[in-house]
Amino acid sequence: MDADTVTARNSKIGTYMTKPKVLISDKMDPQAAQIFAERGCDVDVITGKTPEELKAIIGQYDGLAIRSSTRVTADILEAATNLKVIGRAGIGVDNVDIPEASAKGIVVMNTPFGNSITTAEHAIALMFALARQLPEADASTQAGKWEKNRFMGVELTSKTLGLIGAGNIGSIVADRALGLRMKVVAFDPFLSPERALELGIEKVDLDELLARADFITLHTPLTDQTRNILSKENIAKTKKGVRIINCARGGLVDEAALKEALDSGHVAGAALDVFVTEPAKESPLFGTPNFVSTPHLGASTSEAQVNVALQVAEQMSDFLLTGGVTNALNMPSLSAEEAPKLKPYMALAEKLGSLVGQLTTGSLARISVHTEGAATELNAKPIVAAVLAGFLRVQSDSVNMVNAPFLAKERGMEVREVKTEREGDYHTLIRVSVKTEAGERSVAGTLFSNSEPRLVELFGIKVEAELAGHMMYIVNEDAPGFIGRIGTLLGESAINIGTFNLGRREAGGEAVLLLSVDSPVPASVLEQARALPGVKRAMALTF
16 A cells, blocks of 8 residues: 555544444444444444445445455445445455555455464364265265265374465464374475474475375465465375365365366365365366365354454454554555655565565575665664565465564564664665575665665675566576577567566676566466576566
């Protein structure tokens, strides 16, 4: 969100001549309305409105509390002339046009941790269902068959559980599994060895997890990096007889490949609470033996529904009455006075964090944010939070500058903040360094004209580039003719180049190339780029 807009909005917080008005437009626990009223808001509970009906009344309200039924489109936002905050009781905000809300200065909040226990327990329940074939046994028994010898289950005790994702929900599943005397291994690039030790689990790479796990549960968001993480190829790497559970996001598992593996007997059982297409009215998996499905029930307990309703009411009330910000998806935690000065620095910090996040491979041990010169005079917390948000957003689209530090701590990431008041080559500089198993590498950026973010160093190589839109990152051996070859490749692929940004360590040594392009770079083009003589690495970046 534009910092000037935030400042203007926040200047009105807490100075209402009348009480702020809030609309609850979806079914929600009644305690939410009670909290709004007790905190000093006027609240209306009007559910089931059509988009046209909602559009006709939304202009009266300062806050809108929703679940998944209300769709907050650009058309609705156009009519929301007084709206200041939208609160989603739950995690997903696919039903909110966040870019349009940001453009209009409307804060969008969610409650990402209100249903963690509920979702974790559902994963454990599905694990038991698979281990003892409970759905099939129930159907058989109620049909009057009494097939006692048909349903031979397996114990969970001493089995190995493989967690793909060991964040908030994954760590709860691990705790419950350890209580069942299971062994737990986890694949999570952001899980530090210290955090793994604290949880009592073993950190492994994905291939080792696939080879060792008797049960696999997924607890990761759906991103370009995690889509089809259980692909046909990876399912083939699993131990014969594995059982797979997914209560996270549809699209993490290749459903067609899972069907084949169940039919062949390589996978002994699978349970999905989420599907690529929802509502899942039909699926090739339906009717497959040893397959269990539920209709996205991960968050469906009375306790979870109460938790998210209470949290969204508290968060929205705090914002409307005091300016407090919690779990905002499009707004940093800032005071109105700090916002204008910090705005360009946070933009630079987030871009540097995103760049490092997209380029870093391997387990992360530490991330450091080093400010030099004029940047040291500012409040460093929003700058560090912006770096972490950019870095972690590669793995989760629900990360923001408010919850990024919490998520980093949860993952056991060591975060360092360093200040150097002296000026170096630049009047002001932000450097982001990451330490992984492969060593320590850093990127650095500055502000041109005190407002325009620019990358000035990439892994020890001097380079000047604007980080924006679609980009292509190439590491190659510095040799004549390379620029012509890459230009020809992109031209033949109908990809228009915006800018070339070059840097090298020394003549004939390692060089880097950052290109801004007008459209996303297809995987096929990246493969062709990697095949060019001298290319060591080629990646697509997005900012």
